[in-house]
Amino acid sequence: MEYRCSESDITGVAARPLRDFFAAVTKDDMRAAFELLAADDPDAPRVSDWDEVEFAFNRFFVGPAKLQAAPYASVHLDPEASLMSESTLAARGVYDALGLAVPDRAMPDDHIAYELDGAIALRFAAQHVEPERSGDLADLRRQFITEHMGKWIPAFAQSVRQAGPPPAIEYVARRLEGWLEAEMDEADEAVTRG
Template identity: 35%
Template sequence: MTTELNTSAKPGELSSLSYSFSLSDWNSVGLLLRDFYMFSQRETLIHSVNKLEEHCGAHITFPASFADADWQDAEYDFNRLFVGPQALLAPPYASVYIEKEPQLMGNSTQEIRELLHALGLSSRNENQIPDDHVSYEIELCLLLINHIPRQHVYEEALAWLVGDHMSRWLPKFIVRIEHGAQTPLLFAISKVLSLWFDDLRRRIS
């Protein structure tokens, strides 16, 4: 992987980062990001972070070491941003950023569900977790880009998903993370997500 890195960015600013992942690395990082943003227990968080550092640690600053207390702080920060129980600082749902009035299960959520169903797919925990959760959309990108050689419909679906949908909300989501994160780890992972998505947009442009 090659990179140009602007290290002058501060929390709350989107830095000028540029990666060119191999397709294999791009897939691997995407799967790890999917798991990270949908993690349900600390072991998954730790595994995802360690693997993401293997892929991107030479170019993005991760915390040097982690004790149990550091993982507790990261887990608390994760919950503040994405889970609750307090008002979320960076809700991981597209509809919050796309709808005129921030809400869950808005029209944009229904658009993703209709796209999934048109492709013969459905999200895990349908009707429990909104279909436009960032982890589901990352996974859909991975599926579509790896099926493009087989059917033109996948290429059309990916172009809409990235160009007309995710580009409208994912950069805002990343900014919300960078403004709200209290731990270097959550800030670092937001940079990985930004690099991964920018590389995706270059791939389909």
């Protein structure tokens, strides 16, 4: 089943619960983010066992064993599939350009939750920037969304699906892909308009 983005996805609203899901620390955090993400979708899976989702979440994205679906751009983009490499520094450069910094240096800057937060910040800045800077910001947004996130998130989502996740995690991966597709279209259109 392919997820089609709703109008709320196109305006960037879906990025927040996606970010919050991947930044979750407890099953309650996961449930809250999932419920926001699935609120307007009657086809969203029903979850009866959040302990199972939390266990799978840790196995897929946290560890301590080898991650089944590493949520880091560098793992999917860089030749050696290592953390804190060129793509990590590229993400950090985007955050720096926006005057942002990752609050927790224990987690690399290219973690999907931070990158989704960067995409949210780029969308917000693009909507509130003075006209003379709008072209530069549109270019930065397109570069980050299309040329950076667009190159690794599909591989990440595929690794999630291939690992046999519970329905809730598979649903979040599909929503992530739908959000990315809509955001890439919007970022490309903004550059064309600018």
